[in-house]
Amino acid sequence: MKVAVTGATGFVGNRLIQRLHQEGHRILVLTRNTAFAQKVFPSQAFPNLEIVAYTTQSGSWQSAIALCDGVVNLAGEPISEGRWTPERKQEILNSRKLGTQKIVQAIVNANPKPTVLVNASAIGYYGTSQTASFDETSLSGNDFLAQVCQAWEAEAAKVKDGGVRLVILRFGIILGNGGALAKMIPPFQLFAGGPIGSGRQWFSWIHVDDLVNLIMEALTKPEIEGVYNATAPNPVRMADLSQTLGQVMHRPSWLPVPGFAIEALLGDGAIVVLEGQKVLPKRTLETGFEYRYPNLQSALTEILT
8 A cells, every 4th residue: 555644754644654664555755844754764764655845735746646545634733832823823724724625636636546535633623611522423613723623624525526535533632752741741750740720621632553543444444434533432631631640650740730831831722731622432433443542541651651
């Protein structure tokens, strides 16, 4: 199988490339920074990997997709870095909406076409709530992140007009060596960890290896189609996350981290951590997908020990 990947040098993309490489697949990396990608994926270590310059504009990169069996679209500006100025919000939206639009155009115009597009989205689609539970049938929210996800998914849906199977994965907060967890660990290392914000907000998470496994199944199983929540089946309250993190790290977890401190660290993207939502992977479980790390304790133990 040959797979094109955008966002390949990111936290999830890097792990996915490693998996594709281990299984002997051919890989096309579409990236805005070819020099950086070549450092991350040197040709001597990844002989079956090709790197092509990619932008959110039409270009020669689009023709390379014609030789691929599947496409995984993970590209998007980080939401948790800096303040959401009007310009920053536009970048966050455009990187997903316009980028996906061009990927879909390339797939639809390809001859032969890839058979599947696996497109990232996020549980921000549902908005935030401390009381409601959401699954794949739930309606969307109306805040900024929900609007971004709606526009993102609407562009991806256009690939179906070309007869291409579409899988949309709404990512929860991804746990692994990096990402959000890397920003939560330092206070615990300094014996100053504790619940973030109120501690009552829901934390819907997934281990990065389970996410990669889910992407692989989406690529290879034709019966998987439509929207799936990429979250573990056991979301937790933030206070429970803090307690479990302290137990695994053998550190106290009694010192609350005020919301303003998280906002200073994550900018306006702190809303994801401070407000949260309880998201259940109903359709994902119905496919028979087996989580290696269904519980937070097992996930954090694998990552941190």
